[in-house]
Amino acid sequence: MPKRRGNNEGTVAKRADGTWWARITICTDKGGKQVRKAFYAKTRQEVQRKMNSALNDLNKGNYIEPSKMTVSQWMDTWLKDYKRLTVKPTTFQTYLSHVDNHIKPIIGHLSLRDLRRDIIQSMFNDLSKKLSPVMTKSVYITLHSALEQARKNELILVNSASDIVLPKSEKKFVQVFTIDEQTRFIAAAKQSYLGELFIVALGTGLRIGELLALTWNDIDFDKGILRVSKTLNYIKNFEETDTKWKISFGSPKSASGLRSVPLLPEMLKLLISIRNMKSEKLFELESLNMDGLVFSTKQGKPLDQRNIQRTFALILKRAELSGFHIHCLRHTFATRGLENGVELRVMQELLGHASLHITADLYTHVLPEMKWESVMKMKGVYSEIHG
Numbered sequence: 001m002p003k004r005r006g007n008n009e010g011t012v013a014k015r016a017d018g019t020w021w022a023r024i025t026i027c028t029d030k031g032g033k034q035v036r037k038a039f040y041a042k043t044r045q046e047v048q049r050k051m052n053s054a055l056n057d058l059n060k061g062n063y064i065e066p067s068k069m070t071v072s073q074w075m076d077t078w079l080k081d082y083k084r085l086t087v088k089p090t091t092f093q094t095y096l097s098h099v100d101n102h103i104k105p106i107i108g109h110l111s112l113r114d115l116r117r118d119i120i121q122s123m124f125n126d127l128s129k130k131l132s133p134v135m136t137k138s139v140y141i142t143l144h145s146a147l148e149q150a151r152k153n154e155l156i157l158v159n160s161a162s163d164i165v166l167p168k169s170e171k172k173f174v175q176v177f178t179i180d181e182q183t184r185f186i187a188a189a190k191q192s193y194l195g196e197l198f199i200v201a202l203g204t205g206l207r208i209g210e211l212l213a214l215t216w217n218d219i220d221f222d223k224g225i226l227r228v229s230k231t232l233n234y235i236k237n238f239e240e241t242d243t244k245w246k247i248s249f250g251s252p253k254s255a256s257g258l259r260s261v262p263l264l265p266e267m268l269k270l271l272i273s274i275r276n277m278k279s280e281k282l283f284e285l286e287s288l289n290m291d292g293l294v295f296s297t298k299q300g301k302p303l304d305q306r307n308i309q310r311t312f313a314l315i316l317k318r319a320e321l322s323g324f325h326i327h328c329l330r331h332t333f334a335t336r337g338l339e340n341g342v343e344l345r346v347m348q349e350l351l352g353h354a355s356l357h358i359t360a361d362l363y364t365h366v367l368p369e370m371k372w373e374s375v376m377k378m379k380g381v382y383s384e385i386h387g
Contacts, residue, residue, distance in 0.1 A: 010051045012044065020044045022051040040154075050153075069155065071115065072108035075099045078146040089235040089248050098142040102127060112150060115160045128167040137166055174362055175328035176335045181321055188318035194303070194311045196274055197295045198329060203267040205333035205351050208326060209233055210257075212303060213249055217290040219271060224263045228252060228352065234305045247302050257352040331362070338366040341373075
């Protein structure tokens with residue numbers, strides 16, 4: 001017999017085939033007849049979860065009959081219930097941007113159950129004309145993931161985003177300073193506010209977020225080693241209304257991002273200079289907070305991302321350089337290292353890349369010369385051929 005519960009609590013029962021079903025009353029129709037919704041699952045626990053979730057939404061006035069749910073409504077539910085608390089804030093922000101800027105405007109008005117593969121294919125054909133192949137694929141991954149969850153929730157029978165043909169990915173273009181451009185950039189940075197931040201980025205290969213999260217106890221001045229253990233991100237503020245962005249400290253991009261980086265003598269000397277300068281302003285070395293940020297405002301607070309971007313642009317202008325993104329500092333460090341004999345595997349570890357393939361793919365412009373020099377090291381090994 002079904003186990004009956006109180007009003008608005010639903011009914012749960014085991015079926016003859018061993019599976020479970022549950023039923024709740026959604027509303028009453030115009031004739032006063034109760035409209036019920038049934039749920040099915042292999043276990044009592046799973047059917048209970050489905051029913052309780054629906055009851056919770058029903059009590060809050062948020063319940064939407066699956067047959068009437070639009071793509072927009074499901075995307076909002078997916079973001080709130082399945083992604084908000086399970087991914088990094090920066091990743092969630094990326095999902096939100098994809099949904100708001102590219103998915104909702106095109107198919108958000110459609111019923112979730114009316115989605116077809118040809119509709120989604122047409123959508124990505126159009127997006128590929130506006131977005132890069134990499135960005136198009138990123139939006140596709142977001143939509144496919146959301147629809148796959150809808151399929152698991154039995155809101156749809158199939159994931160209509162499966163087997164979509166996407167445009168061929170384009171080769172990443174890596175911006176790198178030439179030796180002359182690097183020299184001009186450093187000269188301009190020395191004369192600029194926050195210039196040390198960019199010089200250290202150029203000389204360590206750290207991401208800007210990793211440098212902004214760097215504290216004094218992350219640096220072993222005796223051994224000349226810098227430890228990367230965290231990163232600083234500027235993320236959209238979903239909780240407050242008075243500020244659009246907020247600062248978040250988190251773990252590096254991947255597990256391999258946790259790493260130690262040996263400091264070049266020039267970098268160690270510069271960091272010592274920054275420490276001493278801060279200590280002088282505080283009148284005594286002991287008053288320097290070792291948990292404090294290496295790069296910060298005068299009050300010791302994290303730097304504003306807009307000031308960082310503005311300063312970088314100003315330095316480029318002073319150095320008579322244009323068209324460079326701030327990430328070129330990291331790429332230039334890697335390129336100089338590979339040009340000067342640093343092995344690819346070592347560079348992967350220094351940069352904190354998750355795989356050697358990522359490093360090799362990014363810096364293919366350096367590899368031909370490296371291969372030539374490596375083979376030439378065997379010069380003379382086969383001298384007896386012409387002996």
